Amino acid sequence: MTEIIDLSQEIFSGMPVHKSLPGVTIDMHASHEEWEGITDANTVTPSVYKLEISEHTGTHVDALNHMGIAYKEQSIDTMPLSMFYTEGICLDFSHKGLRELIEPSEMEEACVKNNSEIRPGDTVLIYTDHYRKTYGHADWPHGPGISAETTRWLGRHKIAAFGVETMSPGVSGVSNKEVHRICGELGFTHYENMINLHRLVGRGRFRFIGLPLKIRGGTGSPVRAIAVFES
Numbered sequence: 001m002t003e004i005i006d007l008s009q010e011i012f013s014g015m016p017v018h019k020s021l022p023g024v025t026i027d028m029h030a031s032h033e034e035w036e037g038i039t040d041a042n043t044v045t046p047s048v049y050k051l052e053i054s055e056h057t058g059t060h061v062d063a064l065n066h067m068g069i070a071y072k073e074q075s076i077d078t079m080p081l082s083m084f085y086t087e088g089i090c091l092d093f094s095h096k097g098l099r100e101l102i103e104p105s106e107m108e109e110a111c112v113k114n115n116s117e118i119r120p121g122d123t124v125l126i127y128t129d130h131y132r133k134t135y136g137h138a139d140w141p142h143g144p145g146i147s148a149e150t151t152r153w154l155g156r157h158k159i160a161a162f163g164v165e166t167m168s169p170g171v172s173g174v175s176n177k178e179v180h181r182i183c184g185e186l187g188f189t190h191y192e193n194m195i196n197l198h199r200l201v202g203r204g205r206f207r208f209i210g211l212p213l214k215i216r217g218g219t220g221s222p223v224r225a226i227a228v229f230e231s
Helices: 104-113 130-134 148-156 176-186
Strands: 002-006 025-031 046-052 060-062 085-092 123-127 161-164 189-192 206-209 220-222 226-230
Touching: 085 104, 104 148, 148 176, 176 189
Parallel strands: 085 123, 123 161, 161 189
Antiparallel strands: 002 226, 025 046, 060 189, 060 220, 085 206, 206 226
16 A cells, blocks of 8 residues: 655745745636636636746755856756655654754764664655744744754765755754755755655655756756655
């Protein structure tokens, strides 16, 4: 039996986004009544919406060209699909507080506690419970994140990507810029704004799928990330 767990945020007008990004606006572009020439309807039923969002809206993956000038040719449409279709594990860091860093020794401890091994090509998901605790509130931008040293540690394991529930993979003003730079340098990426990671902890390995849109020259893309368990 197959179990599919949705790891993606809902996208809606006015949703919380990183302070450096444009806001989300979703408007009705056309209605069925308009298409059918109905002028006296009591209700209006949308047939097409217009979306104004950035590539980095909601649950999304960063392209390598987002990481720095040196990686400008590695846009989202050029990255191999194998980076977004991998095996995955989820590690528990729900004890971490606001703006706390996750260090390599803690990653090693979490692997032992979870009886998990990071393998080349994996996607490593980092559960902090920050989404359920703070989404839509003042502390939402201030989640825990990985350190630069942990980013290099993950890179040495030859992963495809890692994923976080927070708005950024590192702690803003502390490690976040360096985390991005190291990802570009070592050739792996990350997902941000994930949900439902609490449903993955302690369950072992799963199939991870987070396919991006094929945006020409794109610096990232929203994804419908899922974890798949086969029994």
